[in-house]
Amino acid sequence: MSKKYEAVIILDDQMHEDGGTVFIETFTSAVGELGGTIDKNESMGRRQLAYPIRKKTSGVYWHSFMQLAPDTVSALRERYSLDQTILRLEVFINERPERYSLKPDLPPNASPAADGPTPTVTQIAEREAEAQAVTAPPPPAPPPPATPPPATPPPATPPPATPPPAAETEEGDLKEMTISEMEKKPDTDKA
Secondary structure (H helix, E strand, C coil): CCEEEEEEEEEECCCCCCCCHHHHHHHHHHHHHCCCEEEEEEEEEEEEEEEEECCEEEEEEEEEEEEECHHHHHHHHHHHCCCCCEEEEEEEECCCHHHHCCCCCCCCCCCHHHHCCCCCHHHHHHHHHHHHHHHCCCCCCCCCCCCCCCCCCCCCCCCCCCCCCEEECCCCCEEECCHHHHHHCCCCCCC
16 A cells, blocks of 8 residues: 655755756656655755755755655665765655645656746745735725723812911011911910
């Protein structure tokens, strides 16, 4: 019973001047020797690596969709494990290849020069968002902002206490007195 797999292959771009097409042909025949079939090979082109692999900073990426028996996957990995022209070879189980394919309308083994540069996942998402924005109805207008409630006046403060009357000193200057002093002072103005 064969399962669907996908392989991501990063090739040394300095050793594969042809963009890896000769390598992919040998990879396809190796999968055939193991009893599998290649559904599609996609070239993702030359790209910068996120981090150096064996002191290389760029590589040629290939994405391959295939059907293999589960027990032959390890044999495929072992076959290419010592190949110095391969920077990475990762094989994954792929139950939904139509979801992950970057170019579903291309025939298998398509030439990378014939179809132009592969759009990135971000570019594909942007195109889908633009298409949805064109077909979607405009969003409803937001409700007008609510008017703020009328401002309430600040609470009334009690009037300031009036200072006690000033008393004159013997020199004629005014002196401030407290209420208790005023009660104790004899009334000298009456006479």
